[in-house]
Amino acid sequence: MTESHRRAKTKAWGEGLNFFFANRIPRRLATRLMGWFSHIESPLLASGSIAIWRLFSDLDLSDARCARFSSLHACFTRELKPGARPIDPNPRIITSPCDAIVVACGSVEDGRLMQVKGSLYALDDLLLDSRLAEHYWGGQYVTLRLTPSMYHRFHAPYDCTVEHVSYIAGDTWNVNPAALKRVPRLYCKNERAIVRTVLSGSGCAVTLVAVAAILVAGIRLRFIDLVINSSYRGTAEIPCHAAFAKGDELGWFEHGSTIVILAPEGVILADGIREGVRTYMGRPLLRIL
Numbered sequence: 001m002t003e004s005h006r007r008a009k010t011k012a013w014g015e016g017l018n019f020f021f022a023n024r025i026p027r028r029l030a031t032r033l034m035g036w037f038s039h040i041e042s043p044l045l046a047s048g049s050i051a052i053w054r055l056f057s058d059l060d061l062s063d064a065r066c067a068r069f070s071s072l073h074a075c076f077t078r079e080l081k082p083g084a085r086p087i088d089p090n091p092r093i094i095t096s097p098c099d100a101i102v103v104a105c106g107s108v109e110d111g112r113l114m115q116v117k118g119s120l121y122a123l124d125d126l127l128l129d130s131r132l133a134e135h136y137w138g139g140q141y142v143t144l145r146l147t148p149s150m151y152h153r154f155h156a157p158y159d160c161t162v163e164h165v166s167y168i169a170g171d172t173w174n175v176n177p178a179a180l181k182r183v184p185r186l187y188c189k190n191e192r193a194i195v196r197t198v199l200s201g202s203g204c205a206v207t208l209v210a211v212a213a214i215l216v217a218g219i220r221l222r223f224i225d226l227v228i229n230s231s232y233r234g235t236a237e238i239p240c241h242a243a244f245a246k247g248d249e250l251g252w253f254e255h256g257s258t259i260v261i262l263a264p265e266g267v268i269l270a271d272g273i274r275e276g277v278r279t280y281m282g283r284p285l286l287r288i289l
Helices: 003-023 027-038 043-055 072-076 123-127 130-135 177-182
Strands: 093-095 100-107 112-116 119-122 140-146 153-155 160-168 192-199 205-211 219-221 237-244 249-253 257-263 267-269 284-288
Touching: 027 072, 043 072, 100 112, 112 123, 112 140, 112 177, 119 123, 123 130, 123 205, 140 267, 140 284, 192 219, 205 249, 257 284
Parallel strands: none
Antiparallel strands: 093 284, 100 140, 112 119, 140 257, 153 249, 160 192, 160 237, 192 205, 205 257, 219 249, 267 284
16 A cells, blocks of 8 residues: 555545544534533633643634633634734625635536535525525635634625525534535535625625534624524524625624625636635635626
8 A cells, every 4th residue: 555545544534533523423412512611601611621722723812802711602702803804995805704714616507516526515405595596696606614713703795785684494514524525415404594795886795604513502693683593493584784894793603614605697706716725804705897
């Protein structure tokens, strides 16, 4: 066996083990327990938990507004120092709403998007709204994964009005690469919030699909007075009318997760946006022609 084959086998074994421990457990129970633990108000417990977290991740708190946290949840949902994420001012640039890794991107062809190479899913299944899905046929999509150690808040990608939010109940599969390779249509199975926005002064409509995952205790939208999670039993359709300037905070995840950005025809990927690239909130993601 060559060295490259040995490394590939080791990687595949590691991914399989990762998938087993992250998904072959009671996912909802694990999510609730993590939500409970992370909200315990104890600076000492939070400090110890963060120290352990740092041993297994690239957690960087140098740009956080606060240096100390009263709970693990406070660290998960931390705010940044002013100016930590410069916002591209070009009005024709749609910026990244969050810090993330680009998992997939490209054109919505025949109503389908790529989950990972060799695995496609239908936009209809993601949105459960054929009319909304049809609006993005021939458009562009970017799938952004927020790892647990990243900044978890997400922001308006342009000057816009949020017109509607849909909540779709679902599972809490992990959204890491090991799960994406093994669970077909994963994003369509997880619970998610569909945030529909319209560019101020034009008809360009961009939709953000915030996908929850295991250990995510909720998706909080700043402009709606509720936490959207598996215990939410209100109406699934939430009309609203909230205006935001580019870079304004829309909400946050309470752990790491995924946002799928959908843009119509007439919008293209910004320079340098491709699979595997790490981007940051406020940097160019898409460009309006």
